[in-house]
Each structure stands twice: as C-alpha cells, then as structure tokens.
Amino acid sequence: MAVKVYIVYYSLYGHVEKLAEEIKKGADSVDGVEATLWQVPETLPEEVLGKMGAPPKSDVPLINPKELPEADGFVFGFPTRFGMMAAQFKSFLDATGSLWQTQQLAGKPAGIFYSTGSQGGGQETTALTAITQLVHHGMLFVPIGYTFGSGMFEMNEVKGGSPYGAGTYAGDGSRQPTKLELEQAFHQGKYIATITKKLKKE
Numbered sequence: 738m739a740v741k742v743y744i745v746y747y748s749l750y751g752h753v754e755k756l757a758e759e760i761k762k763g764a765d766s767v768d769g770v771e772a773t774l775w776q777v778p779e780t781l782p783e784e785v786l787g788k789m790g791a792p793p794k795s796d797v798p799l800i801n802p803k804e805l806p807e808a809d810g811f812v813f814g815f816p817t818r819f820g821m822m823a824a825q826f827k828s829f830l831d832a833t834g835s836l837w838q839t840q841q842l843a844g845k846p847a848g849i850f851y852s853t854g855s856q857g858g859g860q861e862t863t864a865l866t867a868i869t870q871l872v873h874h875g876m877l878f879v880p881i882g883y884t885f886g887s888g889m890f891e892m893n894e895v896k897g898g899s900p901y902g903a904g905t906y907a908g909d910g911s912r913q914p915t916k917l918e919l920e921q922a923f924h925q926g927k928y929i930a931t932i933t934k935k936l937k938k939e
Contacts, residue, residue: 739771740934741807744926745800746814747777747825749791752852752907753814755914756922760812760850760903763926770930773808775800777829790910802833810933811847811876812926813867816907820859821866822851830870843875846936848929850903850922856895864901879932885924888917896921 742764748754757774764772774797779786805811815826836842851863864880871878882900883889889900896917897904903922905914914922 740769740809740937742770742772742810742812742930742933743775743805743808744772744812744814745775745777747816747823749816750907750910751792752905752914753816754795756850756903756905757814759919759922760926763923764930766927767930767934770934772926772930777826780825780828802829802836805833805836806841808845809937810845810929812850812929813847814850817851817853817859817863820862822863837874840875844877846877846879846929846933847871848879848881848902848925850925852905852907853897854907856906860897860904861899861901864899879929881925881928884928885921888921891917
C-alpha cells in the first residue's frame, strides 16, 4: 500500500500553488509514495476577490477536514498575513476540532511552506506561529533544517525559505518563485516523503 502524503494549501495569487506543485514532484520521486494536492476552501466573496485582482482558482480539488486522517503525512502551505498564516488556512484548521478531540492526526509528520510579500514579511514567524496548530493535534513537525545544503547559504540572490520550510517572495505579485526556491520546494517534498515512509514502516 502506498504511503500517502497530502500537500494541503491555500494560494491567492498562485505563488504558494507553484511551490505546492514542486513539493508534490519531490514527494512523488520517493518510491512507494503517493502525493496528492489539495486546496482549502476560499472564505472571501467573489466580489472581493475580483477587486483584489485574484486569478480564478485552479482545478485542484478542495479538501474536507474529515479527509485528513487518510494521509500518512502532510505539507501545509499558505501565504503570510502580518507574520502569520492567512485566515483562509486558519479557518480550515479551526474546523478540525473533531479530529483534535479524537487525536486522529496525532503522530503524523507535517511540514510547512509559505509565501511572503517581502523579506521582512514573516518567512520564519509564519512557520513558528503555525507550529502551534500541529502541536495541539500532536503532529510531528518536520523542518528541513539545512538538508538542502549549499542552497541554504545562497547570498548572491534573494531567496525565500528557511530551515523551517520552503518559501518564496511575492513582492507586488509580479515576482514568481525562482529556480532555487522551486528546487528547495522539491527537496522539501522528497525529504518529508522519505521521513513519512520511514515512520509508516515502524
């Protein structure tokens, strides 16, 4: 039976979704692992989204909180709002109360990835504040640390991400994830898939 890794994310302008796609590729590169992309529901009205210039959502299916226990491991992704995860993703997690009561996610590994508007926009605070959600569920936070190697020490170009997980900078929305940021996302997917696979065997 395949090891299931769910990549669950919220993306308004597509930056987080691009990272999610690369994380899926990384997870799928691990033999015996089946990675699936899921979006969390939007909470903003269409009228508001239109005024914000948000593009239409992709055809990646929406996930119901009740489907989370089917996975063996997770990678959660979201843009940052004032140094914390976007309200859409927080709203999704707020709906997991019944899973928390029965501890159905306890012991499952989970990683985090994110997008911020600027270098001081919360690349690390977003991850740090998101960890509390995992803790209350008894999940195992899996940071990538410095396993990405030399890419973690890049100083000649602007690069999102940190030891907590992959990341990118959106700027005014026109900046897209760079080759290096996408490579880090691929690495994160492969890394977490490998750990999830090891944990399931034990």
